[in-house]
Amino acid sequence: MTMQAESTVAEPRVKPVETFRDDFTYSNSPEAIRRFPFPFPEDSYMYSVNIEPHNGGPPGSAYAPAFDIDEHYLSEIEERRKVLEEDPSRCTVLPHMMTAQWDTLELLMESLSTDYPQHFSLTREGDRWTWENRLLGIHDTFTFGDPETLPMEPFEYITRQVQGDFTLHDQRDDMLYMDGGMLTCQADWSLQFDLGMNFYEWHGPVPRAHEMGVFDRALKYLLNLQVGHPVRRLNWTMTVNPRMDTSPENYHKWGIDRATVTPENVGDKAHLRVELQALYRLPRSNAVLFSIRCYLISVNELATIPKWAKRFHRVLKTLPDDLADYKGFIDYRPIVVEYLSQFDDGEELAYGAAPE
Amino acid sequence: MSIPGIKSKPVYTGLTPDPGGCQHVLAGEGPGAEALLRLRRELAEGNDGMAPEASAVALFYTAGAGPDQGEELAEGGRDFPQPWRFPDTEGLCSALGDYLADSGMGVRLYVAGSEAFLWRVVATARDGVGISEAAIQMERCGPPARPVCCIHCKTTDPAVSTTVYQCPGCGLNLFVRDHFSRRLGVYQGVCVDAEAPGDVPEPEELDS
Numbered sequence: 054m055t056m057q058a059e060s061t062v063a064e065p066r067v068k069p070v071e072t073f074r075d076d077f078t079y080s081n082s083p084e085a086i087r088r089f090p091f092p093f094p095e096d097s098y099m100y101s102v103n104i105e106p107h108n109g110g111p112p113g114s115a116y117a118p119a120f121d122i123d124e125h126y127l128s129e130i131e132e133r134r135k136v137l138e139e140d141p142s143r144c145t146v147l148p149h150m151m152t153a154q155w156d157t158l159e160l161l162m163e164s165l166s167t168d169y170p171q172h173f174s175l176t177r178e179g180d181r182w183t184w185e186n187r188l189l190g191i192h193d194t195f196t197f198g199d200p201e202t203l204p205m206e207p208f209e210y211i212t213r214q215v216q217g218d219f220t221l222h223d224q225r226d227d228m229l230y231m232d233g234g235m236l237t238c239q240a241d242w243s244l245q246f247d248l249g250m251n252f253y254e255w256h257g258p259v260p261r262a263h264e265m266g267v268f269d270r271a272l273k274y275l276l277n278l279q280v281g282h283p284v285r286r287l288n289w290t291m292t293v294n295p296r297m298d299t300s301p302e303n304y305h306k307w308g309i310d311r312a313t314v315t316p317e318n319v320g321d322k323a324h325l326r327v328e329l330q331a332l333y334r335l336p337r338s339n340a341v342l343f344s345i346r347c348y349l350i351s352v353n354e355l356a357t358i359p360k361w362a363k364r365f366h367r368v369l370k371t372l373p374d375d376l377a378d379y380k381g382f383i384d385y386r387p388i389v390v391e392y393l394s395q396f397d398d399g400e401e402l403a404y405g406a407a408p409e
Numbered sequence: 410m411s412i413p414g415i416k417s418k419p420v421y422t423g424l425t426p427d428p429g430g431c432q433h434v435l436a437g438e439g440p441g442a443e444a445l446l447r448l449r450r451e452l453a454e455g456n457d458g459m460a461p462e463a464s465a466v467a468l469f470y471t472a473g474a475g476p477d478q479g480e481e482l483a484e485g486g487r488d489f490p491q492p493w494r495f496p497d498t499e500g501l502c503s504a505l506g507d508y509l510a511d512s513g514m515g516v517r518l519y520v521a522g523s524e525a526f527l528w529r530v531v532a533t534a535r536d537g538v539g540i541s542e543a544a545i546q547m548e549r550c551g552p553p554a555r556p557v558c559c560i561h562c563k564t565t566d567p568a569v570s571t572t573v574y575q576c577p578g579c580g581l582n583l584f585v586r587d588h589f590s591r592r593l594g595v596y597q598g599v600c601v602d603a604e605a606p607g608d609v610p611e612p613e614e615l616d617s
Contacts, residue, residue, distance in 0.1 A: 243560060243597070246558075246560065246588070246590050246593070246597055247590070248590075248592060249590070249591070249592035250417065250590065250591070250592070253416045253417075254416060254417035254589075254591075255417070256416070257415040257416040257417035257418070257587075257588055257589075258415055258417075258586065258587075258588050263416060301560045301597075301599060302560055302561060303561075304560070304561070304599060304600055304603050305561050305581055305600035305603045306603075307603075308600065308603025308604045309603060309604060309606065311604045312604050312605060384604070
């Protein structure tokens with residue numbers, strides 16, 4: 054990692070806790086909107102192996118740090134705590150993955166303390182490590198490699214302190230297996246159900262992409278992932294209300310939200326949900342850590358950026374029905390498209406996802 | 410209703426003798442007896458003159474939900490040891506687990522029965538004894554009922570014959586996704602009327 058005179062990552066003003074359920078007090082500040090990882094460089098969307106090196110990005114952007122900490126940090130940590138309280142199985146790691154758990158703890162502690170020294174610090178004396186998380190008031194000394202010295206297993210301990218979901222993948226026989234994870238803000242898939250599956254199995258329900266060869270190419274790429282050379286991609290869907298926990302486990306509770314979108318409330322209710330996904334080869338276990346950092350932005354917040362409103366209008370309008378169906382918004386898509394049309398004058402837009 | 414061609418859905422083929430095996434363990438339920446009779450005959454005929462010793466073949470059977478074809482298995486077994494017969498799957502798996510734990514390397518396990526039975530036996534051999542799935546063959550027999558686990562309350566119904574069905578645990582109406590977990594041995598059942606409560610489609614027979 055190169056030392057830089059000036060930090061290129063944002064120094065977030067962390068907001069007090071907002072909610073992702075019940076009264077939904079979550080919102081984005083103007084700064085958060087401008088740094089939103091908007092996923093559409095073009096006017097239409099189709100699957101591709103859109104993987105690139107995760108080696109930083111424009112100063113202050115979501116791509117600059119290894120793991121992005123933003124103004125919603127305390128809110129997302131609290132939401133995770135609530136989900137785990139209701140369903141502890143959302144964090145599960147198969148027993149053979151303990152080495153990968155320590156790899157994850159090391160990677161996250163090193164990255165956070167490097168990118169955000171004002172909030173996190175890590176001190177190492179041999180295998181005696183001291184971790185300080187000033188945002189949460191945590192100050193713990195433990196022995197690296199000895200789970201007994203932490204209040205819980207190392208993967209859960211550290212991922213309870215970082216925004217975004219994480220999955221752990223063992224690699225054997227030229228295949229990746231879903232052998233652990235922390236999933237509290239997932240877009241409608243179940244860790245408990247998919248645990249132990251191979252790469253093709255856990256992507257089983259995704260339409261089209263298998264036939265397009267996307268998964269064959271992506272798997273080949275990921276099997277060759279090297280330590281110190283992480284990669285990233287964006288994925289997206291839409292969510293009604295700023296609800297982080299759109300899990301299948303709770304679908305019978307949140308599914309009804311999809312029927313509540315009207316022309317009057319669509320701007321505030323409908324949200325673009327973007328996942329900034331990064332993949333890391335872990336050094337001791339040779340496992341792959343997959344981080345899935347979720348960002349939510351309401352249509353009205355997004356529309357404060359004229360280029361994004363136009364582009365999102367065109368992407369949604371032309372998205373094939375099977376993708377809209379799989380992503381779960383085919384029923385209320387017409388309302389969103391109609392609402393966004395007021396912002397789209399048909400102007401030709403330059404290639405690229407930046408706000409201007 | 411379900412997305413066709415989901416890659417996690419298991420594909421079952423007929424049982425065939427694996428000449429690489431040193432011990433052949435057959436486990437069957439109900440109508441799976443016919444597949445086991447056929448396999449046992451093929452084992453006896455041998456492959457290139459190499460038939461396993463009678464002592465290298467063992468047979469476990471339960472009638473399950475029926476029909477009970479235990480007598481046919483017993484009659485057809487003059488050249489091989491008699492089948493061990495059990496009143497239910499739990500008893501069969503308990504004995505099978507002990508037997509496999511005492512057997513040496515080179516075991517091949519052949520399973521025939523309902524889908525719930527197949528994966529219950531796989532769990533016994535794979536998770537209990539450490540036998541690789543690569544050493545296990547499965548043939549699905551009888552009606553195409555599926556083991557389905559409710560994603561919401563985690564209750565498994567071992568023999569669901571329709572999508573949609575009512576979860577015996579929480580009472581929600583669930584549709585059956587083709588998404589299958591080999592670890593759990595179940596399909597996924599998901600609430601069908603979450604977005605329009607009370608709007609429950611007519612159940613359709615599962616045909617595979």
